[in-house]
Amino acid sequence: MINLKYLVVLLFTGLLISCSSDDTDITDSTDDMDTIDTTDDTSSTDDDSSESTDYIIQESLLNSASLISFEIVTSQLENGTTADCYKIVFSSNPDNIAKGPFCPETADDIAGMSFYDGATDPGLRVWEKALLDDIENDGYDIVDDDGTVHVDDFSGSTSGNPDTYSYCLDGLDDDSIEITFLIPVNPVIADQVNDIGEIELVGLSVDGIPINGDPPSAINGPAMFNNGNSGTITVVNIPSLDPCGGHNDPAGYYHWHMIPEVINQVLVANDIDQIECTNVEQTTDMVLSGFAKDGFPIYAYATEPDGLDDCGGITAVTSEYPDGIYHYVASTTTASNIPKCLVGVAALNSYVAN
Numbered sequence: 001m002i003n004l005k006y007l008v009v010l011l012f013t014g015l016l017i018s019c020s021s022d023d024t025d026i027t028d029s030t031d032d033m034d035t036i037d038t039t040d041d042t043s044s045t046d047d048d049s050s051e052s053t054d055y056i057i058q059e060s061l062l063n064s065a066s067l068i069s070f071e072i073v074t075s076q077l078e079n080g081t082t083a084d085c086y087k088i089v090f091s092s093n094p095d096n097i098a099k100g101p102f103c104p105e106t107a108d109d110i111a112g113m114s115f116y117d118g119a120t121d122p123g124l125r126v127w128e129k130a131l132l133d134d135i136e137n138d139g140y141d142i143v144d145d146d147g148t149v150h151v152d153d154f155s156g157s158t159s160g161n162p163d164t165y166s167y168c169l170d171g172l173d174d175d176s177i178e179i180t181f182l183i184p185v186n187p188v189i190a191d192q193v194n195d196i197g198e199i200e201l202v203g204l205s206v207d208g209i210p211i212n213g214d215p216p217s218a219i220n221g222p223a224m225f226n227n228g229n230s231g232t233i234t235v236v237n238i239p240s241l242d243p244c245g246g247h248n249d250p251a252g253y254y255h256w257h258m259i260p261e262v263i264n265q266v267l268v269a270n271d272i273d274q275i276e277c278t279n280v281e282q283t284t285d286m287v288l289s290g291f292a293k294d295g296f297p298i299y300a301y302a303t304e305p306d307g308l309d310d311c312g313g314i315t316a317v318t319s320e321y322p323d324g325i326y327h328y329v330a331s332t333t334t335a336s337n338i339p340k341c342l343v344g345v346a347a348l349n350s351y352v353a354n
Helices: 004-015 129-137 260-269
Strands: 022-025 067-076 082-091 113-116 123-126 167-169 178-184 189-195 201-205 210-212 237-239 246-248 254-256 286-292 297-301 313-316 325-329 341-344 351-353
Touching: 067 178, 113 129, 113 237, 123 129, 178 201, 260 286, 260 297
Parallel strands: 167 237, 210 254, 297 325
Antiparallel strands: 022 189, 067 082, 082 178, 113 123, 178 351, 189 341, 201 210, 201 286, 246 254, 286 297, 313 325
């Protein structure tokens, strides 16, 4: 039987090359999507300006400390057409974003969180004794007799341990990685919305941190590798998220599975009070969090507005787009709180890390 820990690594590595889409009928998710205004209507009065306000994504909106390059290129989209796309390159693991904690060292520690799908009390869980006890009661050996938690940081330090151990996964840091995003300059409304799959790329934060869909499940493993034989699984390897909803990829770069600026509200809504996000400032109003891979912005609102479509989107005025723009709104209650679907077409190979 293939060890699920290495299937997780395989899955993450595969996402460095491309992302997939899972289509459903757009009429079930949005109203009159053809009327969405895909750009800010304001225009520059300075013909020599290096940043035209006709562009949704402007370099000034991104973190200059981690941004390596910003240009417009012609690329193929997932619908087979070609279009101008932003080619945005960031360095991995920006210095302004603190990370952790992830996995607990002992059963008495409280660390990050995970989406647990074991038989005992599944759901969004905090890494603490209660979760570890449930994992053990479900038949998975994740804690030694002395209370030490089995942690795999992908450094090779666990390679000599028995295969019967289960692990809390805590990836390595690699600041030498460059992450390239391709995003359509003018969003193209898709014939069918893209339902975001497990760990599928959603977009990027303004700091250049990838935003992905739900993290891999513990028991059933990554969806694309699940063979339906979960009853035969004797070990589990569970990726840990820090209290802000991010973690390290096995390749070495940090990425989000949550929109962090409202994550403390999500924790409260899910009856979690043992941890809170202190690494990212929580918005008390609204803040531009990033951009989806279809080109539309992603915002975090302290109070979710009314009138969101099924993808969590709305057309409204923001400080960055005073004439109004369609954008996705992070949920303040649902875990994970990323957009559940995207209305636009993404570029092929929209996400590469090397």
